[in-house]
Amino acid sequence: MESKAGLVSKIKGNRILFNLLKIFGMLLLVSVILYLGLGLYFSTHEDKMKKDLTALVNEKISGEIKIGDLDVSLFQGFPSLTIQVKDVIVKDSLWNIHKRTLLKAGKVYAKVSPWAILSKSITVDNLTIENATVDIYVDDNGYSNVSVFSKLKDKKPDEKKKSTLDVGIDNIRFTAVTFISENHIKKKNFNFKTSDLKVLISHNDQGWNATIDVKTFVNSMTFNTLKGSFAKNKIIEGEINAVYNSSKKQIGIYSKELEIGGNPFEVKATFGASKTNSLFNITLFTSSVQWKEASSLLSDNIQSKLNKFDLLKPIDARCEIKGNMKVKGNPSIHVIANVKDNELIAKRGIIRNCTFTGEFINSYVKNNGFGDPNTAIFLHDFKGDYNEIPFTTKDFKVFNLKKPVVSGLVKTNFDVGKLNSVFNKDALHFLKGKADVSVQFKANVVDLNISKPFITGFVNVDKADFTYGPRNFNIKNCNLKLEFTPDKLNVRAFDFETQSSKFHMKGYAGNFMNLYYDNPEKIVLNCDINCPQIDLSEFIYLLSSKKQGKSEKNAKGKGSSGFLERTISSSNLALNLNIDKLIYKKFTGTNTVAKIAISNDNIIIQKVAIQKGRGNVNIEGEVKHNSKTDHFNLKVKVAKVDIRDLLYSFDNFGSATITHRNITGIIDLNTHLNGIIADNGGLAKNSLKGDLQFNLRNGAFIDFKPIENVGKKVFPKRNFKKVTFENINGDFKINNGRVYISPMKINNSVLNFDLSGVYAFQSGTDLNIEVYLRNPENDKGITNAKILKAKRDAGLSVHFKAVDGPDGKVKMQVRSLKAK
Known part of the structure; x- marks a missing residue:
């Protein structure tokens, strides 16, 4: 059983607790009575509070404020009071001219400390603005409707307040609020529609810190209205930390993961917040974003060019935008993207396995403005496979997006059989061989396609076999060494074999690159050719009409082959030949020296000297090509040639009576003949015309x-x-x-x-x-x-x-x- 002393002690403890509870209850009752009294006071003084609030604002602005109903709720935000203001409108003094309302809010309400009212100040726990539009406007003359706050600047330190209240705000929330800032002089336009924006502010000796939860829709974020908006029609959502430094007059913003258009970005930014500091610097980084998604965040003028391309896999990208809000024109834009083992999709095809670092800058030349004429794109250490052909580039640059010029160094080494995926097989078909290419190029860019590149460097082909389809012309063991210089094309070596011929050629074409694109018919390739043996029957088809139909139709499908075919057909050759053995059908000559000019529509034989047995044959004249036939006009001089050999070589010139079998002798002959060459390389029936004088001696009819x-x-x-x-x-x-x-x-x-x-x-x-x-x-x-x-x-x-x-x-x- 409990002792008497313990019981007495317990009773005394209960009395003390009871007394404390009585005291706490009395204090609570007094607080409730006072709170109810304050509530009653506020409810009976709403008109005075509205009047004080209006006076507070009007003494700080130069314009007009209108406030609708003002309600005070005692219990909605207990223990704070909730003050609600409806239909708030703020206009500047020139509203009747420009019709731009600075603030139009459907509802503004705040949770305030009821006890702070007694000290003539309002401490706002929470401020909420709903269904509002904030519209900041600067006209063509530089006037802004924010001049409504001009009194804040003009107010003297000792000027007496008309209102009896002072306000401090630490927690703000915007719901369904549109923010607009339009500057006609600077050609800037910002328009954000915020569905939810929460701002939590804490003050310190250096300024203040704020945590911002935002979900807003970007109607426009335009630094230059002529170029279009950044992040247009994108939703920005996430948490942002903001810091204001009062000594620097600068706001710093950071977000580790801010979603822009559904893509997470790390954001760092600074904004000047004084009359003397209006500079801004915005940096965005993402580790994974699709190419089209990234380009859609940039302005229209940049986006329209970048969208000519696409990348199949996501990339990481960093964008820095710097500028001055008070300066007219574009901001500085610097974008860096890293691409690895991706597929680049362009108008002319797909580059697979591509890796590079891409860089965009719109201020390539310092102090030369920001915009297309001063824009540059760099593709650092670009490598990839185009139609299975691996290549690398260095110093790849695109300058001046208004009139783009591209330059760079391209290197590749591959099996020439891979060119079959580039050229139509009916134009060029490659069987084997190796190619080594290193060319420095500079070109115009039309619709973001390289046009008319001027190149320097070399192209080497080793032991290649291929077929030139339109002429059904087979070439094997081709060794080619081309050198491109600024003023000409040098053919250092071009050795190849056909079924019956062998060629060793060197030459050059002056002003090659200029003529190649604009006037290929003016290209003249000067060639020195040495042939151990040449069979003209293999090349006579160069005079015949091109194959029509499928070949040319397909060539149109692949621009490179079609263009190459047209260039080859249009170009001119100036040939100096030395031929050990010359064969044409049954004709065989030795030690031939020739000088021949070949153009698109004719062959001019300036000189052909052929040793025929103990005699010789000299030819000059022309072979002219038209759409259906090839006409020749030749002067032939024959000296000391065996008549049987001559008749045999040319199938008795079509005679069935006088042939190489029934006549012998040594002939001297002068003739001027013209006629038509058939598709098989022979004479067209009854086409031969001309005159012939001969002397035949020491012979016989057999x-x-x-x-x-x-x-x-x-x-x-x-x-x-x-x-x-x-x-x-x-x-x-x-x-x-x-x-x-x-x-x-x-x-x-x-x-x-x-x-x-x-x-x-x-x-x-x-x-x-x-x-x-x-x-x-x-x-x-x-x-x-x-x-x-x-x-x-x-x-x-x-x-x-x-x-x-x-x-x-x-x-x-x-x-x-x-x-x-």
Whole structure:
């Protein structure tokens, strides 16, 4: 059982607790009575408070404030009082001119300390503004509606207050508030629609700190109305820390993760907050953002150019915007993006496995303004694969986005077979080989595509095999060394083989890059070519019409091949050739020296000198190409050439009667011929025209049917199998498949005869042959030319007519017998 002393002690303790509770209750009752009294006071003095509040504001502004209802709630924010003001409007003195209301708020309410009222000050625990618009406006003359606060600047320190209240605010919340700042002079326009903005402020000796929770929609964040808005139509959401330094007159802002358009950014910024300091510096960083998302945060003029490209994977990016809110024009913009193992999508194709650091700056030249003319884009250490062709670039730069110019160094080394993905296979098809390229380039940029690059550097191709499709032309073992200089293209070496030809070439083209883009038809590639062997049959197709249809249609699909085809077709060649062995069909010549000019529509043969056996052939003239045929106009001089070799080499010039099998001798020949070259490289039927003079000596007719036929009829005992002669001179005109033979005297070992008329390659032969019956054997001992001529024409002669027979062969007809 509990002792008596313990019980007494317990009773005394309970009495003390009871008394303390009585005292606390009395104090609480007094507080409640006082609070209710204050509430009653506020409720009965709302008009006075509204009057004091209006006076407080009006004494600080130069303009007009209107306040609707003012309500005081005793218990809504207990223990604080909640004061609510509706329909607040603040206008400057010139509102009737510009119609821009500085503040229009549907509802403003605050939680205040009721006890602070007694000391003639209001300590605001929370200030909330709902359904409001803050519209700051500067017109073309520099006037601003914020001049409504001009009294704050003009007020003297000792000026007596008209109001009886002072206000301090530490917690602010904006709900459905639109902030507008439009400056016509500086061409700046900011428009934010905030659904929720909370500001918690704490003051200190250096100024104040604030924590801001924000969710706002960006209608416009325009530093230059001519260029467009940053972050347009984006939502900004997150927590921001702000610090105001009163000595520096500067606000600093930081957010570790601020969502802009759904992408998290780290944000650092400073803003000058005085008359002498209006500088701002905004830095945004994100570790992962899509290219199009990042570009959509920039102004329209920048965005329109960046959106020509896209990157498949996210990138990290940093953007710094610096400027002066009081200065007209663009701010400084500096963007750096890191791209690694990504895919760059452009108008002309996709660059895979690309890695680079991209940099954008709109103030490349210091003190030269901010904008497109002073803008530069850098792609540092760019590398990637274009159509499976790996390449790297250094010092890649784009200057002046108003009239863009790009420059850089490109290097690549690859199997030439990869070029099949670039060129249409009907234009160029590569089989094997290696390519090594290093070129420094500078070019205009049109619609962000490189246009007309001027390049210096080299292109080397080693042991390549490829087909030039439009000409069905196969090249193998190609070794090419090209050097591009500012003033010309040097072909240091171009060695290749075809099926029957081998080439070793060097050359140059002056003013190559200028002409390549604007006037490819004026490019002249001067070449010195040495050939161990060349077969012209492989190249005669260069004269024929291009293949139409599929090849050219597909070439349009791939611009590079189509453009290359047009350039090759349009360019000119000036060739100096030395050929050890020259072959054309059955013709074979040696030690050939040639000087030939080839252009888009003709070939000018300035000189061709060919050794043919113990003689030589010299050619000059022109081959002219048109849409359907190739016309040639040639002068040919033949000296001391075996007639059989000459006839064999050119398929007897189409003759079925006089061939290499039935005539021998050494011929000198001068001719001027023109005609048409068929697609197979031969002569088009009946196209040959011109004149021919020849001298044939020390020869023979062997089994020559026209002479045999005459002999059988007139001299059956003489041997016409082989008829020898010392000298035959002839003068022919050739036209439409016929040879017009001027009268000529032919003396041989069996008979003498005169010949004239028409010999046709196909049909239409009409020859007059006057055969003298006197046997030439009888005159062998006569050396006097006059006597020999007189005896030749003396005696009987038989007149023959050589005409086409029913079977198409030439038939001999006896017309008359006469004596002289």
